[in-house]
Amino acid sequence: MNPAIAPSPLEISAPSLLDTGYKVISRWDGAASLxxxxxxxxxxxxxxxxxxxxxxxxxxxxxxxxxxxxxxxxxxxxxxxxxxxxxxxxxxxxxxxxxxxxxxxxxxxxxxxxxxxxxxxxxxxxxxxxxxxxxxxxxxxxxxxxxxxxxxxGRPVTLVKIGELEIDAADRRVTASGETITLSGREWAVLDALAARPNAVVSKAQIEEALYAFGSEIESNTVEVYVSRLRKKLGRDHIATLRGIGYRLGREQ
Amino acid sequence: MNPAIAPSPLEISAPSLLDTGYKVISRWDGAASLxxxxxxxxxxxxxxxxxxxxxxxxxxxxxxxxxxxxxxxxxxxxxxxxxxxxxxxxxxxxxxxxxxxxxxxxxxxxxxxxxxxxxxxxxxxxxxxxxxxxxxxxxxxxxxxxxxxxxxxGRPVTLVKIGELEIDAADRRVTASGETITLSGREWAVLDALAARPNAVVSKAQIEEALYAFGSEIESNTVEVYVSRLRKKLGRDHIATLRGIGYRLGREQ
DNA sequence: ATAAAGCTGACAGGCACCTGAAAGAGGTCC
DNA sequence: GGACCTCTTTCAGGTGCCTGTCAGCTTTAT
Incomplete structure (x- = not known):
């Protein structure tokens, strides 16, 4: 639990051993899961x-x-x-x-x-x-x-907040340090795959799987390209690379 | 949508950490029975x-x-x-x-x-x-x-204000920067579908559904055409396209 | 130092989208 | 009835964004 985050009935802190500094606000109808x-x-x-x-x-x-x-x-x-x-x-x-x-x-x-x-x-x-x-x-x-x-x-907000990043899945909109950023389809898909488990490591294979409809093959470094594009749009510090393992969406580097 | 139900005007400001810049002045029709x-x-x-x-x-x-x-x-x-x-x-x-x-x-x-x-x-x-x-x-x-x-x-009913736009569903009237704009039936239907959820993404399919409540199939780009006409009438900046996803009525683009 | 892994600018092609035009359906006015 | 008019729908050409790919560069590990 993060003591720094103000308590509110809608806030659900992430289950995690690390103090990871992100929070999910009012996902899924105010309940944690469906x-x-x-x-x-x-x-x-x-x-x-x-x-x-x-x-x-x-x-x-x-x-x-x-x-x-x-x-x-x-x-x-x-x-x-x-x-x-x-x-x-x-x-x-x-x-x-x-x-x-x-x-x-x-x-x-x-x-x-x-x-x-x-x-x-x-x-x-x-x-x-x-x-x-x-x-x-x-x-x-x-x-x-x-x-x-x-x-x-009827409850409006669907928001994942990680440091300066706010990800609103329903509106398909992201704000970084207050500025609204519009993402293309693929860019969004990559971010979504990362945001599904903030602060956990997501492998390239997992991202590819989320990115491409089942079965279609990919033969180049597309994931790297999209991570690069995301970093350019969101800021350099939000996505960490773990060499040989994958990527992680999170605050600290 | 039914203006008949007792109005109890209350102001619901847009949710959130994201400043979405729109305002809905409406009543909530939460009654289960009709x-x-x-x-x-x-x-x-x-x-x-x-x-x-x-x-x-x-x-x-x-x-x-x-x-x-x-x-x-x-x-x-x-x-x-x-x-x-x-x-x-x-x-x-x-x-x-x-x-x-x-x-x-x-x-x-x-x-x-x-x-x-x-x-x-x-x-x-x-x-x-x-x-x-x-x-x-x-x-x-x-x-x-x-x-x-x-x-x-369960939707905002009476008046939606987005920047210079005012959409009055009850009166079926739209004003942009103070000027009243006349819309045809289909134009209104499209705008109404978008205004039902300001700042949220509305897919083409959803707009079609609002447009053709009767299951008649549509085989052309009618939605695109009407979006185009709406932009011409309302101004270019009010309806955003999200490629492959849908449209969004909102302030900034 | 060398290899492995990752980063990113550039680019071509595709495709979603835009928009003017035109035809048809209905309505209105004389 | 006939001449307009508006609205709707379709179509086709044009445009620009998105995408996947690659090459060359940088970073990291050994």
Whole structure:
């Protein structure tokens, strides 16, 4: 715990052995974590999403069919649902319609393949809150989850503060020493991957994984390039290099 | 969105450590239950709907003609209107047009028979928010009511001020630097979708959803076109593009 | 000193976005 | 009915930002 930080009901200090000097304010509806239901039958995608979401300190239940997913939804209270539309035993839309028809209000984000535009629109009309087109990168997922969950809570701020840096995921905006900085998509994704675990070391491989939709390969030093670009925009001192290991977002160098 | 609900003006300043530079002067419509006006002359259907809606803890007024329904609409504040199109003393569309023409903003869901597709299309152009084709099941009704009223509630309502821009949702008026600007229907819809969450990123899909509440698909860059027109009318600096993500209504760019 | 690892400026290509134009649908006024 | 008018939607050409790549340089470890 950092005694220097003024106590407030909304502040949640990071669990850490080091006194790390960052804080997360009002993430996820004022609670530290969400219980998330993932309904997705693709194993690769499912694992990636599950791991990413779990890394953000949320509890994840992963179901692979309408049947089991619907059962989970009916019996457990979730803070957010990630729903694939094309499932082995039916359409996710039917599940969604049924859920909403019964008065369910849990926010739902649809995961949809590229060629299912009409499904997407139907999804939105059936009561979905947002959608993501596969393949999506995991940073994008974080942003959407935050935005949706914030819309529901009516609580505005989603903010990670690290030293002079303030990262607002829902607005996709960063301020460094008071100045607002706009980041491009990839830049944001890298920062998001680092910010998911402030003061922990994040390997290049992990960043790549968050950056590129599952499967696509990268053959150059893209991560280095984006770290460089981030440093240029945010200031030199926010991202530390750990040679041979990875990067770390944090205060001290 | 419903100006009828008792106004208790309170000022909510933008959250946060980030100075977001906008102000919302509004009331918060946190009520879970709605006052619903049902205009429907079929006795069986009317009873079923009335009972179902009432069971959902909403107050229901049931009128059976344009005449009485219009009178109720004019004299009472409703949170939602369910409107049959084919009524003994005229078309519901005329009532809807008149209501919207007088600046009424209460959400309206149309109930239409299966063979009235052209009416339905006219309905959307007349300012309805959603429609249901008879016969519909009551769960579907609940879902649509929820979706529509969610779209309307829990959001800043009356006046949004962003720099030189003032957006008055109740009056459907916009002023920039003191000058009143006239917007067409679609232009307004886009601006309204952006103004619902100032300084937050609104995706193209979300704008489309606000634009086409009826599931009609869009296959071109309509959103881009309307953003372009809005910029021309309001000034270049009010709407920011976030490449690949969406748009943002806000102060600085 | 040497090799390994990382940094960063430059650049070409792609793609998202912008915007003027034009056609069609509806409405209005005579 | 016919001549306007506005609004909507689509399209196509142009523009600029973002991206991935590489080469040459700097830093670090041994």
């Amino acid at each position: 219980r998330v239901l993932l309904i997705e039958d693709d194993a690769t995608l499912g694992e990636a999403v599950r791991d990413h979401v779990a890394a953000g300190d949320h509890a994840v239940d992963w179901m692979k069919t309408i049947d089991t997913g619907g059962a989970a939804l009916a019996t457990t209270s979730y803070g957010l649902v990630l729903l694939d539309l094309r499932l082995p035993d039916g359409s996710g839309i039917d599940l969604l319609k049924k859920f909403r028809g019964q008065g369910g209000t849990t926010p739902v984000i649809i995961l949809t393949a590229h060629d299912q535009i009409s499904d997407r629109i139907e999804g939105l009309n059936s009561g979905a809150d947002d959608y993501l087109v596969k393949p999506f990168n995991l940073g994008e997922l974080t942003a959407r989850m935050l935005a949706v969950s914030r819309r529901y809570s | 006052r619903v006006l049902l205009i429907e002359d079929d006795a069986t259907l009317g009873e079923a709907v009335r009972d179902h809606v009432a069971a959902g803890d909403h107050a229901v007024d049931w009128m059976k003609t344009i005449d009485t329904g219009g009178a109720a609409l004019a004299t009472t504040s409703y949170g939602l209107v369910l409107l049959d199109l084919r009524l003994p003393d005229g078309s519901g569309i005329d009532l809807l047009k008149k209501f919207r023409g007088q600046g009424g903003t209460t959400p309206v869901i149309i109930l239409t028979a299966h063979d009235q597709i052209s009416d339905r299309i006219e309905g959307l152009n007349s300012g309805a928010d959603d429609y249901l084709v008879k016969p519909f099941n009551l769960g579907e009704l609940t879902a649509r009511m929820l979706a529509v009223s969610r779209r309307y509630s």
